[in-house]
Amino acid sequence: MSSGNFQISQEYELIPPEKSKAYPIFVHEWNFIKDKVSNIEISFQWFDSIGFLLIGAGISCLVTGLTSDFTKDIYKISIWGFFTIFILAGILSLFFGHSKRKQENTKPSEITDQMNLIENRFKNEV
Numbered sequence: 001m002s003s004g005n006f007q008i009s010q011e012y013e014l015i016p017p018e019k020s021k022a023y024p025i026f027v028h029e030w031n032f033i034k035d036k037v038s039n040i041e042i043s044f045q046w047f048d049s050i051g052f053l054l055i056g057a058g059i060s061c062l063v064t065g066l067t068s069d070f071t072k073d074i075y076k077i078s079i080w081g082f083f084t085i086f087i088l089a090g091i092l093s094l095f096f097g098h099s100k101r102k103q104e105n106t107k108p109s110e111i112t113d114q115m116n117l118i119e120n121r122f123k124n125e126v
Helices: 027-038 047-067 073-103 108-125
Strands: none
Touching: 027 108, 047 073
């Protein structure tokens, strides 16, 4: 076996951080914010479930309205009224559920994880 020089080189370009404004914050204030964020609870929203139930009831009214032979017109009017109300209420409920999900897109655990990452950077320097 020949003994030769073995050299590996990789070129990396280190980018220095840009100067920007920063706020100093006390540790007890940081912990207070972290505790408050971690205590945020995102509750289960019933909008989607109720919306699908209402649309199902509306479809049931539609099937009944199309297949039944009503003896009085009041029954026909009421079944079509129920159909309209159930479908509109179901669509509105699904719409509100969708908009609520968009609002709750970021979970508190993601924020506290990022805060812990920032915290660990400073712990390593001390």
